[in-house]
């Protein structure tokens with residue numbers, strides 16, 4: 001079968017918009033390589049024609065990272081690329097490894113791991129995202145509180161550079177000079193990539209290239225600007241013996257926040273029985289306006305989603321009792337039939353666990369649908385702040401957005417001080433006001449030592465805020481990294497850095 005090519009490209013093509021709903025330029029053609037050889041052929045041709053190339057996975061991105069912003073370009077979609085998942089290889093440590101090609105979806109990866117009693121810990125919410133796109137964004141999810149983003153679980157990457165050369169990059173392979181990473185492509189070319197040493201925010205963070213670490217850490221989270229990811233090897237953990245997803249409800253957001261702060265502290269204490277791998281917050285506006293979860297109390301104004309992981313040594317009852325005590329201490333809504341327990345939703349089997357996951361996934365999905373219906377692009381923050389700023393950042397969102405009269409929602413990864421604030425607009429005036437407020441939020445978050453992107457990346461939409469976050473000097477250092485592997489700046493131009 002020959003490679004599918006779309007040319008000319010219709011201006012309203014679905015491939016020119018990701019989940020952020022922002023559109024930029026119409027490329028010369030869209031291509032769908034179905035092998036490494038075809039992909040290389042596209043890159044060689046692009047080089048001959050001096051065209052830019054954009055790389056697209058499942059286009060679930062929220063920052064238009066995969067959306068062409070130059071007309072003299074080719075958009076490469078991974079839609080037809082082979083989705084190959086290797087066998088789960090158990091290690092003597094009790095953990096395991098798995099290989100997957102870039103077009104494998106996170107759901108396929110997760111299913112392959114779970115079928116062998118293992119789990120891929122990061123758990124980004126959008127399981128239709130591809131491995132390549134998720135690595136490019138260093139995606140993370142509900143369990144990042146305990147396990148961090150994809151980067152921490154990536155052992156090896158196979159990458160194709162913009163000139164078609166390929167290389168395997170392994171964790172821990174760095175034995176080059178202090179100032180540079182050195183690597184040799186399979187064709188024998190040596191590349192020298194400057195090492196970055198700028199200070200990153202002390203919180204969950206996905207804005208710009210990774211400072212410090214290994215060469216592999218630089219490629220993960222580079223948003224398709226350094227190389228095209230073809231394959232990856234990940235580490236897997238064994239499934240825990242005791243796994244208890246729970247949802248608890250509060251009749252005020254403040255009570256939920258106080259509960260979260262104490263729960264977080266206790267989960268981090270190695271000696272404490274409480275061990276949740278996720279601490280997710282859902283605010284009042286969402287609970288009131290979005291489809292209800294069966295069993296949710298009518299008076300609920302905030303919900304916290306937890307997932308206790310442990311062994312059976314302490315006993316399931318003791319674990320539940322300890323959680324219940326902490327929940328009631330912070331005013332969780334009590335069970336009407338037994339006020340000595342909170343009205344807790346528990347997932348004790350996989351059907352119920354899937355229902356919880358669907359409920360959680362439904363929130364950003366519903367938000368995205370509402371945005372699409374509004375006719376205005378998505379304005380959603382992805383900011384995180386250091387631990388000490390938890391209260392400040394929640395106050396900031398309310399102080400700025402409540403008086404604005406705009407419709408806004410917040411939810412997300414409270415354990416990481418990482419809330420997604422979504423502002424819904426219905427007119428140009430509202431959109432302009434929301435953009436102004438968005439900028440003010442970012443400025444305040446940066447002043448708190450935080451980041452303007454904790455998991456979705458910068459893409460194209462967040463460049464103005466990225467530019468507020470890092471000085472010209474730091475961004476020039478990052479651009480020097482890009483120049484080392486993409487001297488003509490043809491790979492994903494306009495992502496991370498505005499066009500030169």
Ligand SMILES: Cc1cc2nc3c(=O)[nH]c(=O)nc-3n(C[C@H](O)[C@H](O)[C@H](O)COP(=O)(O)OP(=O)(O)OC[C@H]3O[C@@H](n4cnc5c(N)ncnc54)[C@H](O)[C@@H]3O)c2cc1C
Nearest residue numbers: 057058059060061065125130132133134136139140224229
């Ligand atoms: C409902 C919903 C929930 C979401 N929840 C989360 C969440 O919990 N956590 C999270 O982190 N994100 C989340 N996202 C955002 C999105 O799923 C992630 O950003 C994901 O990493 C994008 O993967 P993708 O395959 O769709 O990539 P795309 O959107 O196609 O591209 C994203 C970026 O990756 C680059 N890219 C794609 N493929 C490759 C490749 N093979 N090699 C190099 N670069 C490549 C693109 O150029 C672009 O810069 C959510 C999105 C939605 C719609």
